[in-house]
Amino acid sequence: MMNIDVLSIFPEMFEGVLGHSILKKASEKGAVQYNIINFREFANDKHQTVDDYPYGGGAGMVLKPQPIFDAVTYLTEQAKSTPPRVILMCPQGERYTQKKAEQLAQEEHLIFICGHYEGYDERIREHIITDEISIGDYVLTGGELGAMVVIDSVVRLLPGVLGSEQSHLQDSFSTGLLEHPHYTRPADFRGMKVPEVLVSGNHKLIEDWRMKESMRRTLNRRPDLLENANLTDQQKKWLDKLINVNE
Incomplete structure (x- = not known):
């Protein structure tokens, strides 16, 4: 304690x-x-x-x-x-x-x-x-x-405090990046739809989407965080594509 x-x-x-x-x-x-x-x-x-x-x-x-x-x-x-x-x-x-x-x-x-x-x-x-x-x-x-x-x-980081031990691991800044967007039901709210990948059931595609969106949000809002982020080779490729799109 x-x-x-x-x-x-x-x-x-x-x-x-x-x-x-x-x-x-x-x-x-x-x-x-x-x-x-x-x-x-x-x-x-x-x-x-x-x-x-x-x-x-x-x-x-x-x-x-x-x-x-x-x-x-x-x-x-x-x-x-x-x-x-x-x-x-x-x-x-x-x-x-x-x-x-x-x-x-x-x-x-x-x-x-x-x-x-x-x-x-x-x-x-x-x-x-x-x-x-x-x-x-x-x-x-x-x-x-x-x-x-x-x-x-x-x-909130102490063991057993949050409902899930994994809850804080994807928080903004915990990974060195800002957190990805979140959605919940309904899937279609007044014509505003949840991204299809999130209801696809394909966990690998969902994981990739979340990481890309996390990087996109960080690039747009806090590009300074990317200077010291520990990115994988795949993440670096995604980041290069995002930068090219923004230019």
């Missing part, structure tokens, strides 16, 4: 997200245990102060090191597994990818630090974290929403 601890001064933000859909089912199945902690509880003054003015002046407030250091130390000492990955949600971190989600899904214990205000005391970044993650090139009010995104993308 994976243990996920979240340090936030707004723990109530996580109640709705973790209490519904796949994230709730994952907890009920015993695949994951969530622990949301208000790190004000670790502040060492009676006012539970977690932020202060920055040295050198400037706008905004900075999260103090003491409450977060003490909280992470406590959680690490309580851990019964290998040392946790301590993840700082920060717009300066590495851009989050499906590959990173797959990597984190192999861990037993994750600790997320969600900041607010102007930023973190740099000693937090330098001494206690293992990963800095950004979910995009923009700034949010705090790290909570970003942590929810990462948690959702990781938990």
Whole structure:
């Protein structure tokens, strides 16, 4: 079972997200245990102060090191597994990818630090974290929403969480490409028909069609992904034909 601890001064933000859909089912199945902690509880003054003015002046407030250091130390000492990955949600971190989600899904214990205000005391970044993650090139009010995104993308990859163990293998980015189009019944909806190959019953032709469409969609929408895609010789031939058609 994976243990996920979240340090936030707004723990109530996580109640709705973790209490519904796949994230709730994952907890009920015993695949994951969530622990949301208000790190004000670790502040060492009676006012539970977690932020202060920055040295050198400037706008905004900075999260103090003491409450977060003490909280992470406590959680690490309580851990019964290998040392946790301590993840700082920060717009300066590495851009989050499906590959990173797959990597984190192999861990037993994750600790997320969600900041607010102007930023973190740099000693937090330098001494206690293992990963800095950004979910995009923009700034949010705090790290909570970003942590929810990462948690959702990781938990759905845990064994037994999705209905089928194969469900996530063809997800966009899992293969290095965008996912192929999907269709369901009816086969003819207001004159818009499902591609004939999908109702042919020929699994080899269906597999080939899906791969070609995946490559077509990637070429049209995210051609940058093809630069590092690990393609077979057959896939390279299909890609060449697609490029020639587009030219």
